[in-house]
Each structure stands twice: as C-alpha cells, then as structure tokens.
Amino acid sequence: MGQTASLQVDGKIYELPIVEGANGDRAIDISSLRRDADLITLDEGYCNTGSCRSAITYIDGEKGILCHRGIPIEELAEHSDFIETAFLIIYGHLPSESERDVFSELLTDNAALHTTMRRHYAAFPERAHPMAILSAMINALSAHDRPKIDPGDDATFEKYAANLMSKVRTIAAGSYKTSIGQPLIYPRSDLLYAENFLHMMFSVPYHEYELKPEMVKALDLFWLLHADHEQNCSTSTVRMVASGEANLYAACSAGVVALWGSRHGGANTGVIQMLQHMRREKISPEDFVRTVKDRSSSVRLMGFGHRVYRSVDPRARILKQAAEDLLAALDVVDPLLELAQELAEVALADDYFIERRLYPNVDFYSGIILRALGIPLNMFTVMFAIGRMPGWIANWREIHNNPKTRIYRPRQIYTGEVGRSWRPIEER
Ligand SMILES: CC(C)(COP(=O)(O)OP(=O)(O)OC[C@H]1O[C@@H](n2cnc3c(N)ncnc32)[C@H](O)[C@@H]1OP(=O)(O)O)[C@@H](O)C(=O)NCCC(=O)NCCS
Numbered sequence: 001m002g003q004t005a006s007l008q009v010d011g012k013i014y015e016l017p018i019v020e021g022a023n024g025d026r027a028i029d030i031s032s033l034r035r036d037a038d039l040i041t042l043d044e045g046y047c048n049t050g051s052c053r054s055a056i057t058y059i060d061g062e063k064g065i066l067c068h069r070g071i072p073i074e075e076l077a078e079h080s081d082f083i084e085t086a087f088l089i090i091y092g093h094l095p096s097e098s099e100r101d102v103f104s105e106l107l108t109d110n111a112a113l114h115t116t117m118r119r120h121y122a123a124f125p126e127r128a129h130p131m132a133i134l135s136a137m138i139n140a141l142s143a144h145d146r147p148k149i150d151p152g153d154d155a156t157f158e159k160y161a162a163n164l165m166s167k168v169r170t171i172a173a174g175s176y177k178t179s180i181g182q183p184l185i186y187p188r189s190d191l192l193y194a195e196n197f198l199h200m201m202f203s204v205p206y207h208e209y210e211l212k213p214e215m216v217k218a219l220d221l222f223w224l225l226h227a228d229h230e231q232n233c234s235t236s237t238v239r240m241v242a243s244g245e246a247n248l249y250a251a252c253s254a255g256v257v258a259l260w261g262s263r264h265g266g267a268n269t270g271v272i273q274m275l276q277h278m279r280r281e282k283i284s285p286e287d288f289v290r291t292v293k294d295r296s297s298s299v300r301l302m303g304f305g306h307r308v309y310r311s312v313d314p315r316a317r318i319l320k321q322a323a324e325d326l327l328a329a330l331d332v333v334d335p336l337l338e339l340a341q342e343l344a345e346v347a348l349a350d351d352y353f354i355e356r357r358l359y360p361n362v363d364f365y366s367g368i369i370l371r372a373l374g375i376p377l378n379m380f381t382v383m384f385a386i387g388r389m390p391g392w393i394a395n396w397r398e399i400h401n402n403p404k405t406r407i408y409r410p411r412q413i414y415t416g417e418v419g420r421s422w423r424p425i426e427e428r
Pocket of ligand 1: 262264265299300301302303305306307356358362363
C-alpha cells in the first residue's frame, strides 16, 4: 500500500489509502471505512468530498486555475472556439482538421427539429419559464430519438452527442420564439454554431437578422467559458443520473433542472436583477454591500463567491474584459456595467468579502454580455445550459464507459423519530 492516513476510533486504528491526482491534489479514500469500522463520513453539501475520479476538468480554487483536459482556460479563450473546446472536453484531445469537420457537419446536419418535436411547444403555457421548456424538450427528444448507446460504441455516441448539442440550441431559440408569439425559424446550414443561434433567435420570416461579427465572437466566448466546470451541482446531477444508467438525454435534462436555481446557473439572472433593483431604487454600492453584510437581511451579492474558488474566478476576469470590448465595439454604454464595476470595487475592498475570500464569479459580468446581445433576462440561464452541454455530455460518457461505475448512492445520518408504531386513525 502507498501512503496512508491513520484514523483512530474507539482505540482501534484504521489505515486509509491516500489517492493522488495528476496535479498532486490528494484525497483520503474512505470507501472501506463502513465495511471495516461501521462508520460513514458526514459532509453536508459535499464541501470536502471527492465524488469521483475524472480526467476532464481541473480547478485549483486557491490559485484561480481552470484547465480542460490539461489546457488552461485562458489559452482556450484566446485561441480556440466553443465547438473546438467542446470537442476537446468530450473526446479528450484537440480535434484534427478532419475530426473537426466531421463534428461540425454532424452539428449542422442535426440542427433542425422534427415536426413532431415542434408541436410540443404549443402545449406550454405562455408564461412557462424557458428552463422548464428546455428540460422538458430534451426529455421529449429522448422519447423521439430513443438514444441507445452501448458503452464504448463511439460512433453511436458521436451521433447522439452532436445531435443533443446541436438541438439544445434550436430548442432554446424555439422556446423564445414561442414565448413572444413568433413562428419558429429554421436553422441555416451555412451558419456556424453561434451564428445559427442568433439567426434562430432574432430572424423573422420577413426579415433576416443581421449578424455582427463582434456579437458572434462574444457569444462564442460566453459558451466556451461555460463549457465545463468539474463537479458542480448540475454536473454532479448528470453523473448521478448517468450512474443509474439513464440515457444521455435524460441525464442532461436533469442537468438543466439542477442548473436552474439562483445559487447555480440562475445567478446570472440574479446579478442583472440585483443591478436593476439598485438603479431603480437608487441604492449606492456602499449601501447595498452594507445590506449584504447585515445578518438579518439574507441578501447575497449575486455573482460573488464560489464553493471552489478562493481567488478570482479566471472566467470572470476574461468575461469582464469581453464585456468591455463588446460594448466598445457596439458603441453602447450600459449603465449596469458601470454599476457592476463600482459594486465590485466596493465589495473587494470590504473586510467581509476579504475575510471570506469572496470574489466575482463567472456570472458577475456574463449578463452584461447577454444584454448587449439582446438576450432577454429569462433566457440567461438557458444560455448557460447551452454552453454547459459539452461538460455534461463528457461527464455522462465518463460514467457510461467506465466498467467500474457503481450507482451513486450517498448515505445519511438519520435524525428522525425512532421506535414509533402505527396507530388506527381514531387513536391519533
Ligand atoms: C456560490 C455560493 C452558492 C457558494 O456557496 P458556499 O460555498 O456554500 O459558501 P457559503 O454559503 O458557505 O459562504 C461562506 C460565507 O460567505 C458568505 N457568502 C458567500 N457568498 C456570498 C455572497 N454572494 N454574498 C454575501 N455573502 C456571501 C456566506 O454568508 C458565509 O458567511 P458566514 O461564514 O458568515 O456564514 C455562494 O457564494 C453564493 O450564494 N453566491 C451568490 C450566488 C452566485 O453568484 N452563484 C453563482 C456561483 S458560480
């Protein structure tokens, strides 16, 4: 046995193996603890639990490092694009020219929705949240396609993975069109991934949307920066569902739902709502930070803090610059960007945030970019979901192809009533 950690309980010592990751990160393997010592570990919120071994994404939260398949996010943001990064995340290597062409072709060929799928939109109420539509439509797609992929069957996997990645964007644009009472717009085979999305969102039958290169670039970067992020809430959900052998689409649909909440993907909407509220109510950054610090208020500074990062989220740094560049290129002044910058300055100088090591995360500046692209607020988390699809797909594949995968089944410490008996209703 290599290095071990000793645990002493009731006078008995248990030797637990120490597992080391590729970058030297270490974990105590407690998988035999229950068998040997009749003990489980308790870690509410999984703050200190490694749930799996994964070769996809690496984060060093102390140093603010994020790498996909070993490549730093800064390099990908500068040199790559969303589709190439998606391929890297899913398949583990940068695509050759022919691999890239095949992948792009599959995405293009699978962009359009079958007519039966299009009919589903009509069943949603007008006020349905686009995240509800997205998760339901991905599940409907699984009913339609019935994706059956045997472990290791790469050709079938490639087909369904590309189909899902391509259609998620068509479904999202379709949900927006339905919500505003406009007809669905067909994808065009001559447009690239981000271009096609903007076309399906904003073209109307009597007027083709004019694509602006700087907007296409910003959207592509937004998606690239959201493509994967290790074992977050939604990705862990996808792995959990995949471990029970649910199909690829069903697992990703569960990921969409997990992403929805305001502490996760919903935070990008929360940031803009917070900034709009401050402007409307004329609340200064200093006053807002005071409210956040007030224990009785339960108000959080949205877009700040992260479970893993204890320094700046590298994605936030890139998005801040991208937001500034986009607004400058479009010659647009967004008062919310100015307010966000002031708010960040005040928070970053405040002891409360310094002591807790709370910094801007990916959601702090992303909403400014989405606003500049004309994306409505209730679609922000959907935009995140489109971007996160490669990560979910890669994580599903990792679980699915691993012959050692066991169903995810955490334990608990029971704190409820004990020793009760059933009583007839008249005696209760
Ligand atoms: C991301 C987030 C959920 C991480 O949660 P977490 O790891 O469980 O962190 P905790 O809730 O344990 O926070 C640790 C401390 O910092 C405080 N804190 C964390 N994020 C905060 C925020 N955004 N605003 C104000 N206080 C915050 C907590 O109140 C807690 O304070 P305490 O120790 O005095 O009780 C949390 O930082 C958050 O809610 N951020 C805002 C939502 C957001 O931007 N989410 C997107 C993440 S990418």
